[in-house]
Amino acid sequence: MNRSTLLDKLRIGPWLVGAIITSIVVGILYPHQLGVLLWSLTKLCWGAYLGYWIDRSMFPYARPGAWVDSDADRPLLPQFMLRRVIIIAAAILALGLGV
Incomplete structure (x- = not known):
């Protein structure tokens, strides 16, 4: 395995370690809150998943990355990615605030 590929896969590692540590701290200090934490994480994951598939179906x-504006000869990747981010963020917010 290439070193840059391994580092690329581990770049989110500190956030994962931080999430695990804070979950352990919540479990030790406030064990009755673990259900709330799990429910919140579940809604976040479902919002991200549904937002992605809503974008793909719409x-x-x-x-993103599949089209290039042939007239201006510039990639349209930023616009496609921004559209996807907005749809996914809206789905996450809808599930996080609405339920």
Whole structure:
């Protein structure tokens, strides 16, 4: 395995370690809150998953990185990625605030 590939996969590692440590601290100090934490994480994950698939179903031929504006000869990747981020964020917020 290439070193840069391994480092690329581990770049989110500190956030995962931080999340695990804070979950352990919550479990030790406030064990009755673990259910609330699990419910919140579940809603966050479902929002991200549903937002991604909502974007894919609404724009089946406009995947990020798949199109290039031939007239201006510039990639449309930032616009496609921004669209996807907005849809996923809206789904996460809807589940996080609405239920």
